[in-house]
Amino acid sequence: MVELFEVRCPGCVTVTEDGNAFNVQAEKWLEVAKILREDPDLTFDSLMCLTGYDKGTDDVLGVAYNFHSMSKLHKLEIRIEVSRDSAEIPSIANIWRAADWHEREVYDLFGITFSGHPDLKRILLPDDWEGYPLRKDYETQDYYHDMPIPKDKTDWE
Amino acid sequence: MTSVIDSMLKLFGSPQAAGSSAVSLIVAVVIAGLVVFTIMAVMAIVAVYFERKVSAFMQDRIGPMEVGIFGFKGGKQFWGGIGQTLADTVKLLVKEDILPKEADKKLMIMAPFIIFIASFLTFIGVPLSENLVVSDFNIGIFYVMAAGSIGVIGIILAGWSSNNKWSLYGALRSAAQIISYEIPIGLSLMLVVIVAGSLNFGDIVAWQAEHRWFFIHSPFAFVAFIIYVIAGVAETNRTPFDIPEAESELVAGWMTEYSGFRWSIFFMSEYANVLIISIIASVVFLGGWLSPLAIFGVHFTWLEGPLWGLFWIFSKAVFFVFVMMWFRWTFPRLRVDQLMYFCWKVLIPFALANIIFISVWELIF
Amino acid sequence: MAEQLKDFSLLHSDEMVLNMGPQHPSTHGVLRLKIHTDGEIVSRIEPIIGYLHRCFEKHCEYLTYEQIVPFTDRTDYLAAMNMNDAFAIAVEKLLGIEIPERVQYIRVIMAELQRIASHLVAVGTFGLDVGGITPFTWTIRDRERILDLFEYVCGARLLYNYIWVGGVSHDLPEQFIRRTLEFLDYFEPQIDEYNQILTYNKIFIERTADVGTLTPEVAVNYGCTGPVLRGSGVKWDLRKTEPYAVYDKFDFDIAVGDGRMGTVGDTWDRYFVRIVEMKESVKILRQALAQIPGGDVHAAVPKKVRIKEGSVYSRYESARGEVGFYIIAGGKDKPMRVKMRSPAFCNLSVLSEIAEGWMISDVIAILGSLDIVLGEIDR
Numbered sequence: 031m032v033e034l035f036e037v038r039c040p041g042c043v044t045v046t047e048d049g050n051a052f053n054v055q056a057e058k059w060l061e062v063a064k065i066l067r068e069d070p071d072l073t074f075d076s077l078m079c080l081t082g083y084d085k086g087t088d089d090v091l092g093v094a095y096n097f098h099s100m101s102k103l104h105k106l107e108i109r110i111e112v113s114r115d116s117a118e119i120p121s122i123a124n125i126w127r128a129a130d131w132h133e134r135e136v137y138d139l140f141g142i143t144f145s146g147h148p149d150l151k152r153i154l155l156p157d158d159w160e161g162y163p164l165r166k167d168y169e170t171q172d173y174y175h176d177m178p179i180p181k182d183k184t185d186w187e
Numbered sequence: 188m189t190s191v192i193d194s195m196l197k198l199f200g201s202p203q204a205a206g207s208s209a210v211s212l213i214v215a216v217v218i219a220g221l222v223v224f225t226i227m228a229v230m231a232i233v234a235v236y237f238e239r240k241v242s243a244f245m246q247d248r249i250g251p252m253e254v255g256i257f258g259f260k261g262g263k264q265f266w267g268g269i270g271q272t273l274a275d276t277v278k279l280l281v282k283e284d285i286l287p288k289e290a291d292k293k294l295m296i297m298a299p300f301i302i303f304i305a306s307f308l309t310f311i312g313v314p315l316s317e318n319l320v321v322s323d324f325n326i327g328i329f330y331v332m333a334a335g336s337i338g339v340i341g342i343i344l345a346g347w348s349s350n351n352k353w354s355l356y357g358a359l360r361s362a363a364q365i366i367s368y369e370i371p372i373g374l375s376l377m378l379v380v381i382v383a384g385s386l387n388f389g390d391i392v393a394w395q396a397e398h399r400w401f402f403i404h405s406p407f408a409f410v411a412f413i414i415y416v417i418a419g420v421a422e423t424n425r426t427p428f429d430i431p432e433a434e435s436e437l438v439a440g441w442m443t444e445y446s447g448f449r450w451s452i453f454f455m456s457e458y459a460n461v462l463i464i465s466i467i468a469s470v471v472f473l474g475g476w477l478s479p480l481a482i483f484g485v486h487f488t489w490l491e492g493p494l495w496g497l498f499w500i501f502s503k504a505v506f507f508v509f510v511m512m513w514f515r516w517t518f519p520r521l522r523v524d525q526l527m528y529f530c531w532k533v534l535i536p537f538a539l540a541n542i543i544f545i546s547v548w549e550l551i552f
Numbered sequence: 553m554a555e556q557l558k559d560f561s562l563l564h565s566d567e568m569v570l571n572m573g574p575q576h577p578s579t580h581g582v583l584r585l586k587i588h589t590d591g592e593i594v595s596r597i598e599p600i601i602g603y604l605h606r607c608f609e610k611h612c613e614y615l616t617y618e619q620i621v622p623f624t625d626r627t628d629y630l631a632a633m634n635m636n637d638a639f640a641i642a643v644e645k646l647l648g649i650e651i652p653e654r655v656q657y658i659r660v661i662m663a664e665l666q667r668i669a670s671h672l673v674a675v676g677t678f679g680l681d682v683g684g685i686t687p688f689t690w691t692i693r694d695r696e697r698i699l700d701l702f703e704y705v706c707g708a709r710l711l712y713n714y715i716w717v718g719g720v721s722h723d724l725p726e727q728f729i730r731r732t733l734e735f736l737d738y739f740e741p742q743i744d745e746y747n748q749i750l751t752y753n754k755i756f757i758e759r760t761a762d763v764g765t766l767t768p769e770v771a772v773n774y775g776c777t778g779p780v781l782r783g784s785g786v787k788w789d790l791r792k793t794e795p796y797a798v799y800d801k802f803d804f805d806i807a808v809g810d811g812r813m814g815t816v817g818d819t820w821d822r823y824f825v826r827i828v829e830m831k832e833s834v835k836i837l838r839q840a841l842a843q844i845p846g847g848d849v850h851a852a853v854p855k856k857v858r859i860k861e862g863s864v865y866s867r868y869e870s871a872r873g874e875v876g877f878y879i880i881a882g883g884k885d886k887p888m889r890v891k892m893r894s895p896a897f898c899n900l901s902v903l904s905e906i907a908e909g910w911m912i913s914d915v916i917a918i919l920g921s922l923d924i925v926l927g928e929i930d931r
Contacts, residue, residue: 048862075772076773078865078867078874078893079878079893081893083891086888094865107865127774127902128773152602164609
């Protein structure tokens with residue numbers, strides 16, 4: 031698959047350290063996504079999962095895309111990492127409709143903006159919630175609509 | 188056939204001054220009204236209990252089993268929980284009466300009474316036995332249909348005044364449905380009128396006593412009978428035609444914003460309508476107060492008379508009520524356009540054809 | 553006045569925005585649908601979710617792997633065994649441990665019983681949605697027997713915490729196999745009864761056939777899985793196409809919609825797939841109960857789950873479709889990130905695509921056929 035990408039889009043993908051996935055630059059993502067969908071050897075017609083993650087160590091947020099091809103029966107994981115301050119990734123909601131709600135969820139919980147998304151707004155949390163809870167540096171707001179938010183976590187761990 | 192009011196007037200009044208006859212008229216009307224009201228209230232209570240037990244039986248449940256009257260509980264027996272609906276009635280009557288802030292309060296208070304008045308007025312023309320009808324109209328069928336259709340005004344008012352979108356949907360669906368289904372009902376009753384040559388319930392039953400019951404009169408009369416039962420179920424808003432209430436779609440349709448006493452009035456009228464439709468079905472098609480044994484040519488004089496008439500008419504009506512409940516707990520619900528389709532493109536053409544055929548039949552036989 | 557009436561612009565009509573839920577009898581929980589209607593016809597639907605969001609994924613970052621298992625129960629509370637199983641399998645993949653065969657069999661038995669129980673609720677509540685009340689009580693009556701079996705095995709009826717990482721909490725009780733076989737003998741004829749009262753009812757067919765057709769392409773593109781995808785005629789079942797546990801040892805078929813009453817992928821097909829799947833589950837159960845080997849169910853349970861860095865995406869066929877767990881291990885006894893790919897989440901997102909243009913009553917039928925569980929969508 032690496033060779034295929036070298037032909038179709040040189041320098042677009044690199045294999046991750048653990049060897050399970052491909053890293054893609056955010057700028058080239060749309061181009062790669064179209065190849066994934068349309069290349070007759072790949073035809074990834076199904077987006078299984080879209081996961082945002084924050085490893086908390088360096089200043090990056092990541093999104094992992096798990097693709098699957100129903101006709102070719104192969105899988106692929108793509109990871110895109112962007113900096114925490116200007117987290118923006120092109121949206122693939124128009125290529126895989128499944129990404130629509132999943133991208134909204136990642137936006138909701140991680141604050142990664144998906145440019146070109148048809149309707150990017152919070153999905154699980156209320157629209158007026160502050161902050162992005164699944165980031166490791168998230169701090170809960172003190173009050174929500176004048177209701178105090180309990181923060182005592184002594185018994186949680 | 189003499190009506191209850193006439194007999195009461197005869198009972199009270201010797202031919203005297205005009206003033207006292209007015210008083211006796213008022214007394215007679217009040218007594219008759221109270222009797223009708225009691226029948227409606229008792230009917231609602233009994234029907235709710237009956238419905239709960241019937242549905243429980245169909246659904247592999249026991250139904251109400253805990254509340255008894257004077258310690259007479261029943262438990263898992265088929266008559267268990269006999270006090271349940273009484274307790275429910277008390278609960279409904281003492282419940283807080285909620286009027287939404289944005290609702291049109293005057294109309295919202297008025298609507299249940301309009302619906303109630305409709306079924307109340309209908310009851311006046313419905314015979315309960317030979318010589319047991321509050322007022323014996325010579326256009327009885329026409330009157331019953333006309334009075335019954337007043338109710339739809341109350342339904343629209345209730346839906347509109349609640350200022351709730353679900354209620355509005357329910358009201359509009361109900362208006363469309365009730366007005367449409369009145370036509371097949373009218374047409375199937377018309378067939379009977381053509382044959383019997385009278386709009387009076389007494390005359391119709393007398394015709395059946397003389398000849399034979401209407402549902403076996405001719406194939407067309409039988410079809411009319413089926414049409415009447417189906418349209419009657421639709422007219423009373425019961426499953427599979429309960430789209431105005433449509434619990435799973437419209438929450439409770441036009442009754443969504445009602446609670447407590449007002450809601451119980453809706454409930455009472457609904458069950459009164461069920462009873463009215465059933466009684467008319469048994470009077471018009473199943474020989475009313477005639478004994479079913481008469482079909483087989485068996486005549487027992489001790490099986491006839493007003494009280495036995497009451498018994499027969501109610502057994503037939505209860506059978507219809509049971510059939511309606513049977514429908515309700517068996518069928519899914521139609522969609523609103525399918526309901527209209529069924530009425531205008533199936534029932535009405537059949538009913539119209541029926542009328543033509545029965546006219547020909549009458550000419551031949 | 554007459555002139556005014558000639559001006560038809562005065563007779564303009566507007567769309568009505570109808571707010572269905574979060575408290576509504578047919579939204580199966582706390583789903584809210586913003587429906588734009590033109591009369592009874594629905595022109596646009598916007599599902600609004602999140603009313604049952606309980607921060608499952610955030611909680612996972614604070615809990616050890618073993619502690620997460622009871623939380624997975626609470627996501628899809630109608631198929632809690634499946635959720636336990638899905639999570640356990642994902643963690644076992646990360647750990648790279650071998651599970652004893654008896655445990656695999658027990659898990660398959662539990663998963664299939666749970667699938668039947670979940671489909672019974674789906675079928676029953678779908679009946680409720682289209683107005684038939686009796687099928688619901690019948691299916692719930694039979695589901696009760698499955699819950700009795702679960703109670704017999706692990707003491708709980710709804711949220712089990714039965715399937716552990718590396719094993720199960722208790723071995724099967726002595727009489728379990730006999731009782732399950734008895735249940736299967738009782739249950740199989742019941743399916744025909746549901747068919748009589750609901751599936752082949754004329755009104756039911758009128759209400760569901762040709763309604764809300766989901767084409768296979770759209771279904772795949774939206775990430776629909778489970779009975780919703782199979783209802784569209786796509787032969788895709790992870791138990792068969794990517795067998796996990798011991799599913800490759802059983803002989804069963806994938807139920808697919810065939811457009812028997814209307815077009816392929818209509819509401820009736822999605823409903824009927826569940827009926828057929830129950831029959832297939834019974835088939836699997838009979839084989840599993842006959843073949844189950846002996847062994848120690850705690851043999852592979854690790855003392856403490858501690859995973860080195862790594863990530864895994866594991867898929868599992870639950871009653872509602874493909875449950876995915878994407879786990880990033882942080883080298884501690886707690887995961888760094890757990891993402892649950894919820895099947896109903898994706899299945900629900902297709903609603904606005906297939907339900908627009910139909911009537912309000914149809915929207916409810918279509919929503920019922922998607923069989924959503926809000927606990928799983930909102931997590």
